[in-house]
Amino acid sequence: MGQFTVKLSLSASGAILTAISALGFSTLPIFGVLAYRAGANVPTLLGVRFLMAAAALWAYVLITRRTLPDLRTALQLLLMGGVGYTAMSSLYLSSVAADRLSPSLAALLLYTYPAIVACLAWWFDGQTLTGRKTAALLVTLAGVALVLIAPGAGSLFTWTGALLALASSVVYAIYIFFGSRVSRRSSPVVVTAYVSTATAAVFLGYGVLAGDLVRVAPAGWWAMAGTAFFATVLAVMLFFAGVERLGPSRASIVSTLEPVGTALLSAVAFGDRLGPWQVGGGALVLAGIVWLQLRRD
Numbered sequence: 001m002g003q004f005t006v007k008l009s010l011s012a013s014g015a016i017l018t019a020i021s022a023l024g025f026s027t028l029p030i031f032g033v034l035a036y037r038a039g040a041n042v043p044t045l046l047g048v049r050f051l052m053a054a055a056a057l058w059a060y061v062l063i064t065r066r067t068l069p070d071l072r073t074a075l076q077l078l079l080m081g082g083v084g085y086t087a088m089s090s091l092y093l094s095s096v097a098a099d100r101l102s103p104s105l106a107a108l109l110l111y112t113y114p115a116i117v118a119c120l121a122w123w124f125d126g127q128t129l130t131g132r133k134t135a136a137l138l139v140t141l142a143g144v145a146l147v148l149i150a151p152g153a154g155s156l157f158t159w160t161g162a163l164l165a166l167a168s169s170v171v172y173a174i175y176i177f178f179g180s181r182v183s184r185r186s187s188p189v190v191v192t193a194y195v196s197t198a199t200a201a202v203f204l205g206y207g208v209l210a211g212d213l214v215r216v217a218p219a220g221w222w223a224m225a226g227t228a229f230f231a232t233v234l235a236v237m238l239f240f241a242g243v244e245r246l247g248p249s250r251a252s253i254v255s256t257l258e259p260v261g262t263a264l265l266s267a268v269a270f271g272d273r274l275g276p277w278q279v280g281g282g283a284l285v286l287a288g289i290v291w292l293q294l295r296r297d
Contacts, residue, residue: 014245017238018254024235026261029103030269031226032093038220043207045224046089050200052228057193069186076182077191081198084175091168101161102272107262108147108282109165114289115140116173133292140288146281188240252293256286
């Protein structure tokens with residue numbers, strides 16, 4: 001009975017931590033839109049976001065005396081951040097810039113990445129696409145189709161924004177699939193610190209060289225700080241704490257709260273409303289992703 005209670009407690013705490021992490025990640029496009037409205041652009045927003053996040057993460061790494069990777073792994077992690085995560089984050093936050101797409105739809109389209117990862121695993125690693133996985137992928141695709149062709153949608157939508165969000169999903173899937181071969185050699189917090197450092201360097205370096213860094217109103221600085229601490233540092237820390245208690249598969253299922261959280265926050269902050277067809281499509285996408293993550297014991 002005592003062991004059962006401990007396991008139940010760990011499971012419950014893991015689910016709570018992962019759920020809070022998902023809500024942290026869900027704030028990213030919300031804070032992004034607020035930063036844009038205060039005068040920020042993509043290089044400024046993402047440069048500041050990852051600079052703040054890297055500083056906080058490195059402070060944590062040093063205080064907790066985490067083991068650092070060898071030079072080769074460190075360089076590969078910096079490359080992951082400087083190329084893969086830079087491209088993904090730029091595409092994602094560009095999708096909600098200039099009123100291209102509502103945050104709720106952007107988050108929903110980004111969340112197709114687990115289905116793309118499953119396809120990459122089948123193509124490159126020869127993992128079998130079982131009937132269950134195939135059905136889950138088809139359900140996910142049907143959901144995306146409903147979101148894209150939804151008639152009378154009440155949410156902000158342009159094809160440019162939708163394509164940018166879908167492109168960010170593809171890039172993120174590639175980043176996760178190939179990057180996992182490198183990232184497993186070090187702790188997740190250390191990996192995130194390296195990736196954030198490289199991403200900040202790319203955006204700030206580009207902004208300085210291109211003269212594309214802009215002045216931002218005080219409200220924009222608060223929004224950029226929100227992307228760094230709520231949508232990056234806090235979300236990453238809590239997610240990996242949840243994974244330790246739940247395992248990666250169950251934690252991934254709980255993390256599907258992210259687009260739901262974004263939709264709710266977008267409705268509160270901007271009055272964004274999804275049309276009934278988009279709600280149905282979103283439900284199919286999330287159902288397909290959860291189905292993909294389920295394991296048969």
